[in-house]
Amino acid sequence: MFAGKELAKDLIGKIQKTASAIPKDITLMEVCGTHTQTIAKYAIKSILPKNIKLISGPGCPVCVTSQKDIDSVVELALSGVSIATYGDMLKVPGTKMSLEGARQQGSDILIVYSTTDALKLAGSNKNFVFFGIGFETTAPMSAVAIKKGLCVYSAHKTMPNALKILVSSKNTKIDGFISPGHVSAIIGSDAYKDINAPQVISGFEAVDVLASIQMLLLQIKKREKKVETEYSRVVRPEGNTRAKSVIAEVFEPEDTEWRGLGTVASSGLKIRAKFAQCDAKEKFKDTLKHVKEPKTNSACRCPDILLGLAEPAECRLFKKSCRPDNPMGACMVSAEGACAIAYKTG
Numbered sequence: 001m002f003a004g005k006e007l008a009k010d011l012i013g014k015i016q017k018t019a020s021a022i023p024k025d026i027t028l029m030e031v032c033g034t035h036t037q038t039i040a041k042y043a044i045k046s047i048l049p050k051n052i053k054l055i056s057g058p059g060c061p062v063c064v065t066s067q068k069d070i071d072s073v074v075e076l077a078l079s080g081v082s083i084a085t086y087g088d089m090l091k092v093p094g095t096k097m098s099l100e101g102a103r104q105q106g107s108d109i110l111i112v113y114s115t116t117d118a119l120k121l122a123g124s125n126k127n128f129v130f131f132g133i134g135f136e137t138t139a140p141m142s143a144v145a146i147k148k149g150l151c152v153y154s155a156h157k158t159m160p161n162a163l164k165i166l167v168s169s170k171n172t173k174i175d176g177f178i179s180p181g182h183v184s185a186i187i188g189s190d191a192y193k194d195i196n197a198p199q200v201i202s203g204f205e206a207v208d209v210l211a212s213i214q215m216l217l218l219q220i221k222k223r224e225k226k227v228e229t230e231y232s233r234v235v236r237p238e239g240n241t242r243a244k245s246v247i248a249e250v251f252e253p254e255d256t257e258w259r260g261l262g263t264v265a266s267s268g269l270k271i272r273a274k275f276a277q278c279d280a281k282e283k284f285k286d287t288l289k290h291v292k293e294p295k296t297n298s299a300c301r302c303p304d305i306l307l308g309l310a311e312p313a314e315c316r317l318f319k320k321s322c323r324p325d326n327p328m329g330a331c332m333v334s335a336e337g338a339c340a341i342a343y344k345t346g
């Protein structure tokens with residue numbers, strides 16, 4: 001059992017009592033892959049009342065990166081551009097191949113742990129691109145590196161408009177969000193104010209998640225829709241103003257495609273014209289214009305999983321042809337991917 005056993009027992013009792021006073025089924029989405037890991041590690045689903053369901057959301061950055069972006073960076077690699085990126089991105093399948101496949105064909109693909117590593121490796125190489133993915137948590141590091149001259153293919157995304165899509169979609173039925181702690185530390189709790197749903201920004205310990213579930217149930221019971229912060233030891237209403245300022249200096253919002261959600265208005269981070277010399281999409285546009293519309297694996301249910309419409313076990317490839325050592329879709333690649341977590345934890 002984890003630290004905070006007595007607190008956890010108390011919270012479980014409160015959750016059961018509050019849930020019993022809500023006469024309907026409730027679906028809560030944990031947006032962030034790190035929350036999915038905590039929920040799986042401590043088997044939190046197994047102790048929830050029958051009318052409370054948890055579903056995973058689009059908060060794993062590797063999972064939501066579009067196949068078009070994967071195909072584009074593979075194309076750059078095959079054309080002779082050196083690519084640096086985070087390790088998980090190598091395994092995500094593209095239409096022709098993954099970045100790992102490009103590496104096996106002789107392309108220069110480098111794994112980095114930070115943009116500082118990428119800057120060092122880039123040196124004076126004019127044919128060097130950092131494939132930047134992730135949300136408001138990783139975007140400030142990319143922004144700082146761009147200011148220092150690193151050429152970046154930006155697949156960065158911002159979270160609030162994606163949550164609005166989930167709230168307004170007819171296909172999804174989400175009664176409340178366990179909202180991401182790391183992203184919220186940057187953008188602040190005020191960033192979610194115009195999302196019309198109960199939301200609790202949660203920390204990552206099991207007791208944080210349990211406390212957030214209880215806070216959401218209390219909102220639902222009282223028919224409230226507001227943003228609360230359980231992770232108040234880190235998240236402030238205004239967020240991290242320095243990080244937000246460097247993001248705004250280097251990037252501007254653009255419509256962008258998310259795996260699962262499709263195109264989400266103003267949820268991408270495009271490098272501003274002022275930094276065009278560091279924008280791989282500008283610098284290598286002649287190579288990128290040859291990238292065709294992606295062909296997706298129709299058997300892979302990642303889009304449904306990222307919308308909370310299916311569980312990994314409902315995919316016919318799960319644990320058969322699709323495994324962490326042979327991922328057929330993005331959700332099996334990252335440790336934060338719902339399929340990879342389900343594979344490891346059962």
Ligand code: SF4
Nearest residue numbers: 300301315322329339
């Ligand atoms: Fe896609 Fe594999 Fe998950 Fe199926 S098990 S949805 S193929 S990642």
